[in-house]
Amino acid sequence: MIERIAKLLNIHAQAVSRVIELFESGATIPFIARYRKEASGGLNEVDLMAIKDEWEKQQEIEKRQAFILEKIEEQGKLTDELAKKIKNCFELHLLEDLYLPYKKKRKTRADKAREFGLAPLSELLLAQKDFDLDAIVEPLLSEEVLDEEDALEGxxxxxxxxxxxxxxxxxxxxxxxxxxxxxxxxxxxxxxxxxxxxxxxxxxxxxxxxxxxxxxxxxxxxxxxxxxxxxxxxxxxxxxxxxxxxxxxxxxxxxxxxxxxxxxxxxxxxxxxxxxxxxxxxxxxxxxxxxxxxxxxxNLRQLLLASPLGNKRMMAIDPGYASGCKLVCLSATGELLEDTVIYPTPPRNRKFQATDTVLDLIEKHRIEAIAIGNGTAGRETEQFIRELPFEGIAPTIFLVNESGASIYSASEIARQEFPDKDITVRGAVSIGRRLMDPLAELVKIDPKSIGVGQYQHDVDQKQLQNKLGAVVESCVNAVGVDLNTASEYLLTYVSGLGPALARNIVDYRRSKGAFKSRQELRSVKRLGEKAFEQAAGFLRIRKGIHPLDNTGVHPEAYPIVEQMAKDLNASIADLIADKSLRKKIQLKDYVKGEIGLPSLHDIMKELEKPGRDPRPPRQVFQFADVHQIEDLKEGMKLPGIVTNITAFGAFVDLGIKENGLLHKSQMSHERVDDPARFVKLGQELEVTIVGLELGRKRIQLSIIE
Incomplete structure (x- = not known):
């Protein structure tokens, strides 16, 4: 099996063998990719996923081979030659061809013809030599075989x-x-x-x-x-x-x-x-x-790894018309401080009262940023906020993609977080938190509800669920998780944890207080050595006892870093702070066991930027002064944000209800086979309107100069 997988994927057989051994031991893809580079030969997550998928597929084929061999053996028809053919066949449809003559099925027309004694006639026809048809058919005539034509038909x-x-x-x-x-x-x-x-x-x-x-x-x-x-x-x-x-x-x-x-x-x-x-x-x-x-x-990966604004004191608004705009104020860690409703939009148009409310809350909670949902009444609400007479430094204003916020607000997760609040308040909280940290908030929503797919309801749902789950797990572990602030839902996706251990970690925090070191994880109920091995490197502790607890350095490598510091007569804190000290380290001197040069290079990167977030910071963006499709004209150039990428192009938010289609033929003078090579989800673009169909609400865009 190893050789077959290696050949199919064009990956060295030794690497395939070691990776499968790691899978069998309970290792996850993020763990192998990050902390077992020497064993895997430095394979990335895509290659590791391909090995896992093919390994599972080959196991299914071997199960099917065994089943077919058993069934044919039971019939007493299994020859050595047939057994060899089955054992050497590794394509399911060809396996089924081999099994077809022996498969139990309903009585066929051929079965009935054999019962009527017509098999010898079929053999004579296949022999393709002349014979006396009358002499052959006459003894076969019966109530079922009335004449020569019946015999030939059978x-x-x-x-x-x-x-x-x-x-x-x-x-x-x-x-x-x-x-x-x-x-x-x-x-x-x-x-x-x-x-x-x-x-x-x-x-x-x-x-x-x-x-x-x-x-x-x-x-x-x-x-x-x-x-x-x-x-x-x-x-x-x-x-x-x-x-x-x-x-x-x-x-x-x-x-x-x-x-x-x-x-x-x-x-x-x-x-x-x-x-x-x-x-x-x-x-x-x-x-x-x-x-x-x-x-x-x-698309999901790009959305989850979108730029976070970070820990800012936040006002978040879920816009609306008749029902008003739901407004919440959040602490820098995303805790709900206060909520209310304002009515700055039609039909009530209570702009004066709304202005007083917003300005009072900004001052009261020292708001640094305002997140506004981009759904119904989003642009009108944004315009109202931008025209407010702020005193001093005005909060930064962002329009936030609210896809899936309504799904979250009606979910069991939201009810557990805010049992005494209605769904509109929960939705506004989600919009604000999504601006702070898209990843931490979006993990609470079924990825299929986020709106970045193509025909997602038509594809194999099990495959889709598995793939999207793997993407979420990959993103969570790539960024790392703050052990003392992460929600139960975020912890669920950390390598080696899952729902039960995530819940136990949160329960431990509630009863014992904040974790002071990664080693304290061993005290969490049912968190054994394997789970600790798989999870510890992806969990961060700010201002913990050990300086490496806020890095991606795995605890198993702490002794190596401690030895580096000792050899330089320095502390680990000195190593992190002093670049000149790190330059003196000869990595080859610290190769040991499972930790080789690839892992040592990763360790040095972590010492250089401990606790770094791989995501770029969030930038301010503002749409043009257009509010409905009727405001658009062909030839107009507008700023926009890519909201979805498909096989035929990308959809771009222009700040109005309808998204424009940037067809792949309008992305480049070159032939474009894969739109994802030319645009990214969340990318800011200047687009030109090249076509408008007001009746069908369609907007065609181009980025070709």
Missing amino acids: ARDIIAERINQDETARATVRQHYQKRARFKAEVVAGKEEEAQKYKNYFELDRPLKQLQAHQILAVLRAEKEGLLKVQLAPNEDYVLNDLCGQFIRRSCPDRWAEQLDMAIEDAYKRLMKPSISNEFVKQAKAQADLASIQIFAD
């Missing part, structure tokens, strides 16, 4: 089934599908109006290999909704021609060649085409799922 059924179960024949058909299958779709009669959003696919007829993931998912969704009829098949004449060439010899008498020709056509149309078409549709869907899930995962 024989053809037996031949068709044999061809369907023939490995070579199925490989021939698959080759045609692989190279020449065309994906066809047409609108269901009478559904033209209902299917308008799929209009581009009403007369689809393209090679399968030319279709992009989002097109396949769109067509299959339309088929599921009963709006399109879909077919996938290669040229039928070419397939039948190859199958006939495979089974009919030139010396075959014409009358028997005609019978075999009919059997081959029946085998393909009735038996092979439906199953292999279904197989290739599933395969295309699976590949489209992977592509779409990857886009979602890439």
Whole structure:
């Protein structure tokens, strides 16, 4: 198995073997990538995930091999040659081909023909030599086989089934599908109006290999909704021609060649085409799922690693019209201090009262920043806030993407945090905290609700959940977590923890107070040595007993750093503070056990910037003075923020209700295959409006000069 995985992924077999050993011991991907570089050969998280996925896939294949061998053995039909074939087959669809003749199934037309004694006739036809049909058929006549045509039909059924179960024949058909299958779709009669959003696919007829993931998912969704009829098949004449060439010899008498020709056509149309078409549709869907899930995962990673504003005293506003704007004040650590409602927008327009309330609260809580949700009434509320007569240094104002805030506010997590507050207050708190630290707040929301995916409801939900969970885990551990302030939900994603241990850590904090050292983690209920090993390096303690507790240096490496300091007659604090001391260290002198030069270089980076946050700081951004789509004109240049990236382009927030589409053809003079190479989620752009459809609320954008 190791060699197969190594060959498939083009990764050295020794590295694959060591990584799988680490997985088997309970190690996580973030832990291996960060603290076991020597064992893995420095593989990154993408490579480690690929090894894990392929390892699990190969285990499933081996289970299926064992099952098939057992079932055929039970039938007494397992030969040495067949067993060898099964053991050496590592593709599931080919394994199923080998199992097909032995698979228990409902009684087929061929089974009935055999019961009627027609198997010898089928063998004579396959022998392709002349024989006396009347002499063969006469003894076979019965109530079920009335005449010669009945006999030939039954024989053809037996031949068709044999061809369907023939490995070579199925490989021939698959080759045609692989190279020449065309994906066809047409609108269901009478559904033209209902299917308008799929209009581009009403007369689809393209090679399968030319279709992009989002097109396949769109067509299959339309088929599921009963709006399109879909077919996938290669040229039928070419397939039948190859199958006939495979089974009919030139010396075959014409009358028997005609019978075999009919059997081959029946085998393909009735038996092979439906199953292999279904197989290739599933395969295309699976590949489209992977592509779409990857886009979602890439977008989610960028969103989670978005720039944090940091610990600032915050006012957060969830805008609205008739129901008013929900306003909360938060401490620098995100605790709710006060909440109220103001009505600066229509229909109430109580701007004077709202002005007094906002200015009083800013002074009372010494507010440093104001977060405003970018949903309904967001721009009007932003304009109201920007026009306030601030005294002294005005708070910095930000529009915050509020996707998913309503999901959080109605969740069990929010009810536990704020049992006495309604959902509007919880939503405003989430908006403010999201500005402070997007990662810490967004982990509380189901990633599928954040709105950065493509066809996320159509893809394999288990795969999507696993992939997005891995992304969240990766981001949390890449940034690191403050052990004394992190929420239970953030701690859940720390390597080696999970929900139960995260809850136990929070309970320990409540009963014992703040952690003073990483070693104190060992006192947490049910947190054993393996969990400590996996988690400790990703947990930070500010102003802890040990200076390395606020770094990414793993406790297992503390003795090495302590030895470095001792050899220089200095303390660890001196090493962290003095660059000239660190320059004197010869890393090769400290290579020991599992800690080699790659890990030592990581240690030096941590000593250089202890407790550093890898995310860039949040920058101030302001939209242009446009508030609705009617304010736009073709040729207008506007600032915007990328809110979603898909396979065909990116959506850009222009500060109005509708997002504009930046199609990949408008990103560069070069051909753009992957929009994510040209734009990033949250990126600030200057875009030009190149198309407007006011009726359909569509805006086409360009960044090409």
